[in-house]
Structures are given as structure tokens and as C-alpha cells.
Amino acid sequence: MAMKATVTIRAALRDGVTCLRESYFTPPFKVANITEDKKDLLLHLMLMCSSPGILDEDVYTIRVELEEGCRLQLHTQSYQRLFQMEKGASQQMEVLVGPGASFCYLPHPCVPHANAIFTGRNKIFLSEGARLIWGEVLTCGRKLSGEIFRFSKYQSITEVIQNGKLVLRENINLQPSVMDMNALGQLEGYTHQASLLFMGGDGEGARGELLRKEVLDYLAGQVGMLSAMSTGPGASLVIRMLGNQAEPLHDCLKGIAGILSFAKPLAYAG
Numbered sequence: 395m396a397m398k399a400t401v402t403i404r405a406a407l408r409d410g411v412t413c414l415r416e417s418y419f420t421p422p423f424k425v426a427n428i429t430e431d432k433k434d435l436l437l438h439l440m441l442m443c444s445s446p447g448i449l450d451e452d453v454y455t456i457r458v459e460l461e462e463g464c465r466l467q468l469h470t471q472s473y474q475r476l477f478q479m480e481k482g483a484s485q486q487m488e489v490l491v492g493p494g495a496s497f498c499y500l501p502h503p504c505v506p507h508a509n510a511i512f513t514g515r516n517k518i519f520l521s522e523g524a525r526l527i528w529g530e531v532l533t534c535g536r537k538l539s540g541e542i543f544r545f546s547k548y549q550s551i552t553e554v555i556q557n558g559k560l561v562l563r564e565n566i567n568l569q570p571s572v573m574d575m576n577a578l579g580q581l582e583g584y585t586h587q588a589s590l591l592f593m594g595g596d597g598e599g600a601r602g603e604l605l606r607k608e609v610l611d612y613l614a615g616q617v618g619m620l621s622a623m624s625t626g627p628g629a630s631l632v633i634r635m636l637g638n639q640a641e642p643l644h645d646c647l648k649g650i651a652g653i654l655s656f657a658k659p660l661a662y663a664g
Contacts, residue, residue, distance in 0.1 A: 396451035399423055403457070405437055405464045405495075412437035412464045423454075423552050428469065432540075447475030447505075448512065454485040460495040462610050467498040473640070476545065482511030484497035489518045496525040496594075499575045500647050502588075503640035506545035507576075515571045516552040525594035527654060528552065529647040532566065534575075534585040542585060543570035554593060554630075561627040562591060584620065584636035588643040592629040602629050608653050609633070616646055 406415035409594040411433060417425040422445035422502040429438045432458045438496060441456075448454070460466055476483065491497045497518075506512060530550065535541040547569045566589070568575070575581050606623070609631070615622040633650065637643045 396453070397422060397445065398453045399455070401425065401441065401454075401456045402459075403439065403468070404459045404562065405466045406461045406465045411435055412466060414439065417440070427491065436465045436467060438467050438469060440471060442471045447477050447507075448485070449477050450479035450481045450483060451481050452483040454483075456487040457487070457490075457491045458488070458497070460492050460497055460524075461496055462491065462492040464495040466496070470501040473502045474509035475549075476504065476506040476512050478507050478509045478572075479511045479546070480509075482513065482547070484513045484515075487514070487516045489516070491520050491524040491526060492516070493521040494523040495521070498527040498651060500527070500529040500590075500644070500651060501531075503533050503644055504524070504548075505533050505640075506535050506548050508535065508541045508544040510545040511547045512545075512549070514550040516550070518552070518554045519555045520554065520594060522557060523594070524556075526554070527556075527590070527592055527651050528649070529576070529588065529590040530566075530649065531586065531588040531640055531643050532568075536540075537585060543568075543575050546562070546571065554591065556593065556628065560629065562632070564589065564591070564632075574579070579656075581636060582620075584638055586637045586640055586643055588635040588647055589651055590633040590647050591630065593626075593628065605654070609650055610651060612649060613646075616640070616642070631632070 399420050402418040405412050414427055414606055419425055422443050424442040426440045426442055428440045433451040452600045536542050552564045553560060576583055618637055622634055624632045626632050635643055
């Protein structure tokens, strides 16, 4: 039976500390506050899911709203599995980051099974002075079960709107049945990929140069990965990585986020 599930999260500032002002969720989701130090300025929430994965015709809608000055990191519970499908499933996520607020989201890797069909649409609205760390890891499927690039379609569209203007748009669209995944310009022999978007940090001037150099040095030290970094609008950073295992790529994203956290006011706990 297809699931049509909704999650709404609203964070607010209370006495200088970010708190969960409102949360609403329908099965199979649940939102848990996992912040260890309740006096910490950074709020940690975990998006939990009782379903083993996304099934055919599932429709998920997630909305996250951060009021002015909030700092929130949204965690996931486990790898996201996309099961065999005939019609496909979808997820829409909308994030509103208020003035001076910070949001970090590095979900666990996605594992599309054979014949999976999935479309994800993410819209992120950044107000003046807002900060963002947004990552994604996509695997080739159940590699040990021989399901390497046997999914039908995976598409993930992420748009970042800053002060009412579209500044970044990323469109990952893979259809292995009609694309040579090993071709030049595709994955070129790698089986996993990851991306990270960073916006709103102190990316300009000498401080920005030092920050970019530190990220590049960190990437250069990663074994078995191919990576590249570009500077986008407003001194934002766009990082892409290729590898052959999900966990190292996910750990790499967390390592980069740890470096970028020094671009105040964004805080990060891996």
C-alpha cells in the first residue's frame, strides 16, 4: 500500500538557544530531538522512519522552517532504500532558512534497488545572512547482490533561492537503461557519487581563500575518490565526488562540513 506522508518542522530561537517550536508528522515518519546538551545553540533533530524504504507510488512531503537566528542540523536514521517499482515514487522537500539562520542536512546514502523509479525535488529558500550545508550520496544499488545500476530512473533536483532569486540549480538525472554510466562525463568506472552545496559562509576575500584551500587539501587526502570543487554565486561552494563505497563518501561530506563550520555562524557536529 502506497504511503502519502507529511513532515513539518519549525525551529525557533528561545533565550539564544534553538528549540523545536512545532513538529507534525504522519506515518511512517517521526521527529526526535537528539540534542545532547540542551544549552547548545545548535539543535539536532533526527528524521526517523519505520518503513524499510520507499515503495512504489509513495509520496513524501517534508517542510522545514527556521526562524531568524536558528541553527539546526537535521539527521537521518539509516540508509534510504528505494525498492522495486512500476510507477515510481517521489519526495518533495522545502526548506525556509530565516535571516541569520543556519541549516545542515547530510542524509545517509540512497540505495536504489533494481527497477526503482524515484524523483526528488528540493527547494531551499535562504534569507539575508542565512547559511546552508546540503549534501547527498547516491549509490549504484545493492552492489553485493549484483544490482549495479539496475534501477530504472533516479532524479534529484535541488534549487537554492536566495533573497527571492534562483542562484543554484542541481539536476542529477540517471537512467542506466539509456545511459552508459561508465562513459566519459558520467561516472567513468566509479559506482557511487556525492555532492555538497555550501552557501552563506565567509567565502569572500582572504578568509574565503583559506577556507577553500583547507577543503581542497582535505579532498586531496582522500583515498580512492575523485573530487572537484567550484565556486558559485555569492562565493558559494559546489563539491562533487566519485567513489566506490558509500560510507567513505558520507564520512567525507561530514569532514567537509566540519571544516566549513568555521565560517560563522554555522555550527556542525559530525
